[in-house]
Amino acid sequence: MPDANALHDRIASNADRDLNDLLNLLRIPSVSTDPSRTSAMRETVDYLSRDLQAAGFQTSVWETGGHPALFAERTIDASKPTVLVYGHYDVQPADPLELWDSDPFDPQIVDGRIVARGASDDKGQVYAHVKAVLALHEATGTLPCNVKFLIEGEEEIGSPNLGATVEAHGKDLQSDVVLISDGAMLPGPTPTLTYGLRGLAYLEVRVTTADRDLHSGAYGGAAPNPIQALAEMIAGLKDDQGRITVPAFYDHVRELGDDERTQLERVPFDADAFQNDAGLTATPGEPGYSVLERLWARPTLDVNGIGGGFQGEGSKTVIPNTAFAKISCRLVPDQDPAAIANALEAHLKRVAPHNANVEVLQHAHGRWALSPLDGDGMTAATQAIRAVDGVDPVYVRTGGSIPVVADFQRLLGSDVVLLDMGLESDRIHSPNETFDVALYHRGIRVSAEFFRAIGQGG
Ligand code: BES
Ligand code: MN
Ligand code: MN
Numbered sequence: 001m002p003d004a005n006a007l008h009d010r011i012a013s014n015a016d017r018d019l020n021d022l023l024n025l026l027r028i029p030s031v032s033t034d035p036s037r038t039s040a041m042r043e044t045v046d047y048l049s050r051d052l053q054a055a056g057f058q059t060s061v062w063e064t065g066g067h068p069a070l071f072a073e074r075t076i077d078a079s080k081p082t083v084l085v086y087g088h089y090d091v092q093p094a095d096p097l098e099l100w101d102s103d104p105f106d107p108q109i110v111d112g113r114i115v116a117r118g119a120s121d122d123k124g125q126v127y128a129h130v131k132a133v134l135a136l137h138e139a140t141g142t143l144p145c146n147v148k149f150l151i152e153g154e155e156e157i158g159s160p161n162l163g164a165t166v167e168a169h170g171k172d173l174q175s176d177v178v179l180i181s182d183g184a185m186l187p188g189p190t191p192t193l194t195y196g197l198r199g200l201a202y203l204e205v206r207v208t209t210a211d212r213d214l215h216s217g218a219y220g221g222a223a224p225n226p227i228q229a230l231a232e233m234i235a236g237l238k239d240d241q242g243r244i245t246v247p248a249f250y251d252h253v254r255e256l257g258d259d260e261r262t263q264l265e266r267v268p269f270d271a272d273a274f275q276n277d278a279g280l281t282a283t284p285g286e287p288g289y290s291v292l293e294r295l296w297a298r299p300t301l302d303v304n305g306i307g308g309g310f311q312g313e314g315s316k317t318v319i320p321n322t323a324f325a326k327i328s329c330r331l332v333p334d335q336d337p338a339a340i341a342n343a344l345e346a347h348l349k350r351v352a353p354h355n356a357n358v359e360v361l362q363h364a365h366g367r368w369a370l371s372p373l374d375g376d377g378m379t380a381a382t383q384a385i386r387a388v389d390g391v392d393p394v395y396v397r398t399g400g401s402i403p404v405v406a407d408f409q410r411l412l413g414s415d416v417v418l419l420d421m422g423l424e425s426d427r428i429h430s431p432n433e434t435f436d437v438a439l440y441h442r443g444i445r446v447s448a449e450f451f452r453a454i455g456q457g458g
Pocket of ligand 3: 092121156
């Protein structure tokens, strides 16, 4: 067993190097949805491979049909437990660029926070694990347990190829615990472990009423308007209380048990701070549920984008022939993403006016996930947080989605633990994304302690 002091000395003395290496990783613009960034994706995989090789890992690049995934493993003793670290090296687009205070791919440190796209989601967090195994390797020449990494490049586009990759590489991915850091702790910072994720159904709807745009004087009064039709369809998706009206939508929603609801009421969540941080003036939603319940344990329906008609400067008198919207639902236990997407598609087609043609495109679905609180992963992560932070973690759910978690559980039978390193205020997916430098270094220490705890348990 490595000496804890030697290990933490090692981590402390490498702080500058570990930070600079992260900044270099953040300089590579690995935007998965942008076809012009394909070479940046490979470059990121190579960068991470070199780091893991330096920590004594064997690495391979898995072709997925989309962006490649990096797999790495180091087996030190087959009788010891194996941890699979999952993370993603792809990032969200930086748009709108003009709202950034600095270049999203030229990281700056402002008030102790790294400002860059992907700083928190997820490069900074997954890289903390890479630096943790490197520190363990440098301090002891070995690792406390067997460790594997799967770092994918398509998480932000719904991991369309990862399910098949996990299935095909089931043997390689065999592990006792899956460790993921891709989320946010509570303000404070209050260390958290996440045991629940929501799922996602995402679809695009297009309403077409004519074969071309029409003069709004020559046709107005006699031609249907697709934007009007789509707006009415969307408006009808919720009642005046905010409940979703799609038939069967709530059929399989599992209500919180009394225990979990009580536990949730004890979570130190400041609804006013939450509201203010997001710049909101209110937090409306489904009646009968607290804000946290609505964020973590209730399903949602949101319009993510809408378009159609004249968008240029000035005025143009036209009845557009087509309009579209992107609509997504966050899903909770025990909703089935495909069934919900189908129900929504059928409903949209049913409520559309007869004079409109409706096409629906379904994007990749993601399943919700729940982890048991008493698994080896949660236990080791709790010990690691106690060792580093000197407090017990708070167990939380999140409203976000990580679709592969359900695949790990279903295909590999894995125990998945989500060890959050970021903060809600990191502005993930938004301009000026950040990651607190101190929390990055803390993440490295917690990760190293996690591997030690797993090694001692096995
Ligand atoms: N890291 C996030 C998920 C997340 C968000 C966890 C907030 C905890 C708090 C992840 O990278 C993400 O953005 N996931 C997408 C998945 C989607 C594209 C299928 C999401 O939740 O929108
Ligand atoms: Mn993420
Ligand atoms: Mn994300």
